[in-house]
Amino acid sequence: SQKIEQNSEALNIQEGKTATLTCNYTNYSPAYLQWYRQDPGRGPVFLLLIRENEKEKRKERLKVTFDTTLKQSLFHITASQPADSATYLCALEGTGRRALTFGSGTRLQVQP
Amino acid sequence: EAGVAQSPRYKIIEKRQSVAFWCNPISGHATLYWYQQILGQGPKLLIQFQNNGVVDDSQLPKDRFSAERLKGVDSTLKIQPAKLEDSAVYLCASSLDPVDALLTGAFFGQGTRLTVV
Numbered sequence: 001s002q003k004i005e006q007n008s009e010a011l012n013i014q015e016g017k018t019a020t021l022t023c024n025y026t027n028y029s030p031a032y033l034q035w036y037r038q039d040p041g042r043g044p045v046f047l048l049l050i051r052e053n054e055k056e057k058r059k060e061r062l063k064v065t066f067d068t069t070l071k072q073s074l075f076h077i078t079a080s081q082p083a084d085s086a087t088y089l090c091a092l093e094g095t096g097r098r099a100l101t102f103g104s105g106t107r108l109q110v111q112p
Numbered sequence: 113e114a115g116v117a118q119s120p121r122y123k124i125i126e127k128r129q130s131v132a133f134w135c136n137p138i139s140g141h142a143t144l145y146w147y148q149q150i151l152g153q154g155p156k157l158l159i160q161f162q163n164n165g166v167v168d169d170s171q172l173p174k175d176r177f178s179a180e181r182l183k184g185v186d187s188t189l190k191i192q193p194a195k196l197e198d199s200a201v202y203l204c205a206s207s208l209d210p211v212d213a214l215l216t217g218a219f220f221g222q223g224t225r226l227t228v229v
Contacts, residue, residue, distance in 0.1 A: 004154075032214045041225075043116070043203050044155065046217025089154050093214050098168055099145055100218060102154030 002028040004103040006090060012109045013080055021075040021106045023090035030092040033066055035075050038087045038105065047088075048075075080110045114138065116221035118204050124227045130192035133224045136185070137206030143167075143213060146179055146189050147203040149223070155203055161187065162210070194228045201225050 005024045013019050023033070031052045036044035050057045050066045050073065057064045063076040077084050087107045091100040117136040125131050137144050142163050147155035158177065160168040164184040172179070176195070181187040191198055201223040207213035 006154075008152075034214075034217055036217070041222070043205070043220030043223050045220070049215065049217065091154075094157070094168075099157050099160045099210070100213065101157070102147075104152065104154045 002026075002092075002094070002101060004090065004092060004101060006088075006103040006106045008104060008106070010107040010109055012111060015081060015110055015112050017080055019077040019080045019084070019108055019110070021088050021108065023073040023075065023103055025071050025092060028071075028092065029068065032093045033064075033073050034091045034100065035062075035064060035073075036089040036091060036102075038089055044089055044102075077108070080108075082110045082112050084108060085110050116204055116206055116219050118202075118221035118224055120224055121222065122225045122227075124229060125194055127196055127228050128193040130190065131194055131226060132188055132190045133202050133204075133226075135187045135189070135204030135221060137187075137204070138219055141206035141208055141219070142184070143207045143210050143218075144181055144187050145205040145207075145218060146187070147205060147220075149201045149203055151200070158189070158202075160210075167210070191226075194226075196228050199226060199228045 003026045035047045038044045050064045061078045065074045087105040089105040091102045144161045146158040149155045158172045159179045161181045179189045203223045205218040205220045207218045
């Protein structure tokens with residue numbers, strides 16, 4: 001069955017450094033992959049979409065890569081700030097164009 | 113633009129009791145989703161509506177969960193009877209249509225945190 005894996009351990013980095021989060025998936029070939037941010041007590045907020053034919057996508061300090069051969073997406077936040085501290089979720093379209101399936105998320109903590 | 117509204121924000125019930133959650137999506141959004149998010153996990157789809165019709169309820173535990181969207185706008189999710197393992201945050205999300213959700217993301221409400229004791 002479709003499986004999405006994100007590092008369950010929290011990622012702690014210093015302010016100003018680049019944070020890199022990983023999303024791996026198996027048993028599926030999604031046409032779209034999304035990244036969301038979730039703050040405590042809030043619902044996820046959409047950040048970026050990348051399509052299967054796109055290798056890389058950028059938005060301000062965010063960069064997403066999508067390697068369909070490795071079945072992996074990397075999410076980068078450059079010049080990280082304490083305000084970037086949150087849980088980041090990757091999501092793939094479900095099998096047969098069904099609703100989004102989410103990974104378990106990785107918590108990022110940016111230390112000042 | 114008003115976001116997705118959910119109520120209540122918090123609910124504590126005893127096991128075997130019933131509970132209902134309400135969601136009002138963004139105006140004009142035809143697609144509505146209910147997700148369950150257990151602590152430390154990602155959201156898991158329970159049911160997807162397109163207007164007032166069910167598109168996907170394959171992961172809804174139908175022996176105890178039910179949902180409706182009678183007029184194709186707001187929606188109610190019910191659990192009866194509740195079990196301890198139902199303790200989670202119940203998130204409602206909406207999008208213009210399913211394709212739009214894939215292209216521009218779904219919009220989520222703040223969720224209802226349910227604790228079953």
